[in-house]
Amino acid sequence: MKRILIIATDGFEQSELMEPKARLEEDGADITIASLEDGEITGWKDSNWGESVPVDITVEEVSSGDYDALLLPGGQINPDILRMNETVINLIKDFDKADKPIAAICHAPWLLAEADIVKGKVVTSWPSLRTDLRNAGADVVDREVAVDGNLITSRNPEDIPAFTAALKDAMAMERIPENA
Template sequence: MKRVLIIATDGFEQSELMQPKQILEDAGAEVVVASLEDGEIKGWDEGDWGDSVTVDLTVEEVVGDDYDALLLPGGQINPDKLRMEESVIDLIRQFDNAGKPIAAICHAPWLLVEADIIDGKTVTGWPSIRTDLENAGGDVVDQKAAVDGNIITSRNPDDIPAFTQALMEALEMSGDKVLENA
């Protein structure tokens, strides 16, 4: 069974956490949500606060070797908070150093910039962060999913099926039937 770690905090884009999590679980993966503190984190959904998600463990409790991939949902608030946390950036670097898939959507590629792991990589993201991606050395494209080595990036919630499919392919999981229902 593949194990996928999601790192998020209050203000995550609700669809970008909930939908990939469900798709991955439906395909047989174990998905664990880590955050800065125990309890619950609240999503952002179409301009207002959305649903809460239970935190399985804190970032400080995560052992990167226990997971096969890392998923970083976007939203503007969530990655902006997380990129200021050295423990989060260290975990992202651990996954990258191990060559494990790192999937970041929307504003979440900001975290890859902070971890300094996109220089020379083909990436995409929300339009307002594309200059940041370019300034960090990324080759920015405008497509549903950009895959370069272990780095998977997407632009927005409309890209979730392609984003999740790219992550599942990186994990060598079959999800065609699951994605038809997404």
């Protein structure tokens, strides 16, 4: 069973956490949601607050060695808060040093730039981040998913199927037959 860590906080894009989580769990992944504090975090959906999800562990308690991959949902609010947290940035760097898949969608590639791991990498993101990523040394493209080494990036919620499939491929996850 593959263990995937999702790091998010209030203001995560609802679909970018919930849909990949559900798709990965359907295929047998064990998902852990980490945040800055215990309790619940609330998503952002259609210009308003969305659903809340329980936090399993705080980022202070996380060891990257316990997980096979890292998933970073976007939303404008979520990554902007997270990129100011040294523990979060260090965890991203730890996953990168271990060459484990790091999947970041929409505004979440801001976190990759903050962790200084995009230089020379092909990435994509929400359009407003592309200059930031170029300034951090990335080769920015406009496509539904960009995979370069252990980095997997996508632009927006419409890209979730390709984004999730790329993460599954990176972890060599096979779909579990319904009658298994």
